Amino acid sequence: xxxxxxxxxxxxxxxxxxxxNLWWFEYEVSIGFSALSNLINNQEETxxxxxxxxxxxxxxxxxxxxxxxxxxxxxxxxxxxxxxxxELKTTQRNAIxxxxxxxxxxxxxxxxxxxxxxxxxxYKRAKMDILSSLKRYxxxxxxxxxxxxxxxxxxxxxxxxxxxSLAHNHSHIIDSRKFTGVDGIKLKNDEIIxxxxxxxxxxxxxxxxxxxxxxxxxxxxxxxxxxxP
Numbered sequence: 001x002x003x004x005x006x007x008x009x010x011x012x013x014x015x016x017x018x019x020x021n022l023w024w025f026e027y028e029v030s031i032g033f034s035a036l037s038n039l040i041n042n043q044e045e046t047x048x049x050x051x052x053x054x055x056x057x058x059x060x061x062x063x064x065x066x067x068x069x070x071x072x073x074x075x076x077x078x079x080x081x082x083x084x085x086x087e088l089k090t091t092q093r094n095a096i097x098x099x100x101x102x103x104x105x106x107x108x109x110x111x112x113x114x115x116x117x118x119x120x121x122x123y124k125r126a127k128m129d130i131l132s133s134l135k136r137y138x139x140x141x142x143x144x145x146x147x148x149x150x151x152x153x154x155x156x157x158x159x160x161x162x163x164x165s166l167a168h169n170h171s172h173i174i175d176s177r178k179f180t181g182v183d184g185i186k187l188k189n190d191e192i193i194x195x196x197x198x199x200x201x202x203x204x205x206x207x208x209x210x211x212x213x214x215x216x217x218x219x220x221x222x223x224x225x226x227x228x229p
Contacts, residue, residue: 015216018223021114026215029107033204036100040200043092051085093194094166100203101163104156107211108134111218115142118222131157138214144221152210159203165192 017023058078065073112123112134119142126133135153139146146153158180165173171192173179179187184199186192194200 015219017215017219018226019118019219022215022219025111025114026211029211030208032103032107033208036096036103037201037204039099040096040197043096044197047085047089047092054081054085090171090193093197093200094171096200097162097194097203098166100200100207101160104207104211105130105134111214112137115218119225129157129160131160138218142218142221144214145217148217149210149213152206152213155206156203156210162192 017026058081062070062074062078108131115121115138116123121137121141123134123137123141126136128136131153135146138144159182161173161178161180162185165171172190173187173192176187176190179192181187182199183202184196185194
């Protein structure tokens with residue numbers, strides 16, 4: 001049974017949007033992040049189950065192979081399978097990372113298109129990466145307070161080099177000096193490796209807070225404009 005005594009709810013934590021469409025858009029974005037989180041969990045669980053099944057099968061079959069052939073059999077069959085599992089894990093995690101950046105870039109673009117109408121200011125792609133260009137429009141053109149989401153944006157933007165390397169260079173980074181190591185990711189001989197899903201989960205956590213603060217800041221700026229004498 002749900003224990004109401006353990007449930008705390010602070011109305012001060014809720015922002016009442018003057019621009020109603022932002023409320024619905026915030027809800028839509030949050031659903032997307034939940035879907036990404038569920039996808040991570042499902043993929044990792046499926047991988048663990050399949051790996052456990054394989055290890056169990058290996059332990060069952062290997063003793064039945066004649067001793068003189070065992071080393072060769074294990075090398076040609078089981079080592080290849082191990083490589084396949086490692087490649088599968090790498091592909092899954094890289095795909096989630098690319099999906100994450102595709103998602104936030106797409107949602108930011110939709111927000112900017114919405115703002116073009118409300119703020120009556122046309123967006124023009126600046127000669128920089130897409131995240132910086134969109135942020136520049138929001139903060140510099142529309143005068144939205146960027147300080148409230150500066151930290152979260154910086155955390156995400158620093159990982160753009162990971163996105164670009166995965167998408168365009170087979171996980172290899174051209175300039176390792178641009179790599180910012182955080183939990184769950186490392187650089188090995190110029191190859192980016194997501195070795196733990198904490199990296200993906202942290203990306204989502206940063207983005208959730210970023211969008212929350214961004215939506216509120218946009219709404220406050222629009223309210224300021226509309227109530228200005």
